[in-house]
Amino acid sequence: MTETRDAQSRGFDFRVVNQAVITEYRATGGKLEKTLAGSRLLLLTTVGERTGRGHTTPLGYVVDEPASVDEPGVDEPVVVDGPEAVDAPEAGRRLVVYASNMAAAEHPQWYRNLLAQPKVTVELEADRFDAEAATATGPERDRLYAALVEGMPGLRTHQDQATREIPVVVLTRLP
Template sequence: MANDWNANIIEEFRANSGKVGGPFEGRDLLLLTSTGRTSGLPRTSPLAYVRDGERIVIIASKAGAPTNPDWYYNILANPEVTVELGTDKFQAEGTAITEGPERDRLYAAMVEVMPGFAEYAEKTSRVIPVVTLASLS
């Protein structure tokens, strides 16, 4: 189950100062906590990221599923999120980029470091959104 999978990654991330093993070993991973758009409860998701200057870039791929991940809709409803990078924790604002040259450039930057994201784009008919996270501090 995805929730158990994520819970194990989150636990490992927090226990090891942001480092995890398995398929994410050696990869840049963050924990994103968004506010559930219907529940109002905090929802934490482990996500791969790349940097674009001061911004952090995450991809709403859901491994190429036909729908966007829940965290994406949570950000649309409430853009203020909490980001955990290693042992750092800070508030950020999420901004969705769903089309255009900036979206394409940022998606390509993720594919460069994690080629699996190219496969996700091929698996789905939707345009996978890119989300940038800008620190609020």
């Protein structure tokens, strides 16, 4: 029997776990209670670079929201975290995910897929929409990476363990 609780255990199969998460996510509108209770996740569907078929992956995220122009002295976008972060991105809000692959030496397949085809589908709770994926670079990557590890502290060790710079991916809702 495949172990589904401890990623370090022998016989752990991410595909089995991911499928269980996807099934529960879709059945509950994103309110996970059994597989990853309390996790804030989205489902990202990319088009396979070789197969052309859709592949769905559950991912943790933060929301990047432009600062209000009415706020004096604020030039940088603000990262929204917490219960309000589950709203679908609108009016400049972007979702930010991390292509860690559990700190493996290679990028995850979903990331390689979106490099080949940046148009993706996002499921955020009960909302499903098309988005454009782009890899953040330079100061924007640094700022968004800091927001990711603030919201999900366990990610910090992934970059420390990896031999590659882990991509930070921005998902922008398409009209």
